[in-house]
Amino acid sequence: MMNFHVLTLFPEMIMQGVGTSILGKAMEREYISIEAVNIRDYTTEKHGKVDDYTYGGGAGMLMQAQPVFDAYKAVEAKILAANNGANAGVKKAPRVIYVTPQGQTFHQGMAREFAKEDDLVFLCGHYEGIDERVLEEIVTDYVSIGDYVLTGGELPAMVMIDAIARLVPGVLHNEESATTESFDNYLLEYPQYSRPEVWKDKRVPEILLSGNHAKIEEWRLEQSIERTKKVRPDLYEKWAQENEEYFIKKAKKEARERKKAKKKQLAEKNSCNS
Ligand code: 6GU
Numbered sequence: 001m002m003n004f005h006v007l008t009l010f011p012e013m014i015m016q017g018v019g020t021s022i023l024g025k026a027m028e029r030e031y032i033s034i035e036a037v038n039i040r041d042y043t044t045e046k047h048g049k050v051d052d053y054t055y056g057g058g059a060g061m062l063m064q065a066q067p068v069f070d071a072y073k074a075v076e077a078k079i080l081a082a083n084n085g086a087n088a089g090v091k092k093a094p095r096v097i098y099v100t101p102q103g104q105t106f107h108q109g110m111a112r113e114f115a116k117e118d119d120l121v122f123l124c125g126h127y128e129g130i131d132e133r134v135l136e137e138i139v140t141d142y143v144s145i146g147d148y149v150l151t152g153g154e155l156p157a158m159v160m161i162d163a164i165a166r167l168v169p170g171v172l173h174n175e176e177s178a179t180t181e182s183f184d185n186y187l188l189e190y191p192q193y194s195r196p197e198v199w200k201d202k203r204v205p206e207i208l209l210s211g212n213h214a215k216i217e218e219w220r221l222e223q224s225i226e227r228t229k230k231v232r233p234d235l236y237e238k239w240a241q242e243n244e245e246y247f248i249k250k251a252k253k254e255a256r257e258r259k260k261a262k263k264k265q266l267a268e269k270n271s272c273n274s
Helices: 011-018 021-028 065-081 108-114 132-138 154-165 175-179 213-231 233-242 244-273
Strands: 002-008 032-038 051-053 061-063 095-105 119-124 141-144
Touching: 002 011, 002 065, 002 154, 011 021, 011 032, 011 154, 021 032, 021 154, 032 065, 065 119, 065 132, 095 108, 095 154, 108 154, 119 154, 141 154, 213 233, 233 244
Parallel strands: 002 032, 002 119, 095 119, 095 141
Antiparallel strands: 051 061
């Protein structure tokens, strides 16, 4: 089981976001656990305050170090105390991901790396950010989800949890779908169709009704390649570099087909002449 711990000022936002659909089921079935820890519960300030003005001036408030640090320490203690089975006594401090636009951009490879952990801690900032000193003290990874600014770290944390959780064995029923999808090999997914065969005068591509699985796989790969080349040339280049053999095979096949066509042409010509 993989355990996600989210340090946040809005725990209900996290629990509502992950409680339904596939992640909700995965929690019920104990393939994953997700707990949201309210940073405000750890402030020593008597009115529950967790933020203050920034030294040096500037707009907005900053989350203070103390409540963030104490909330983290509580989570860390819980993780280290949970000596489950094979890991008994050898538990290490968890990776702590600070979700911030100042981080590295999240991608599928990172999701795969994070999915190997037993525990992951996400730290969600709000206001203008968090006091740098507590970040230096506890954060191991600074991660963004893209080049745009959001109001807080909760949505990015949920995005990453979703991407990581679906790689945990058992979370998806169809083990294959976690591996053959977009980005695992740099290619985007091919188009897919369900019933009916004709909708708004549009027919499902004939090849998909043929029952010829080899041909269907070939068609799907071609579609993936074309789509990727068109909408994500950056991904296409990476794929092409790692899949030279595809182009060699394709060139050989085309040469064979040219030869066959020529032979046929010649045969027809000869039968006309005779
Ligand atoms: Cl991780 N946090 C916030 N607040 N905004 C973002 C982001 C993260 N990634 C993109 N924008």
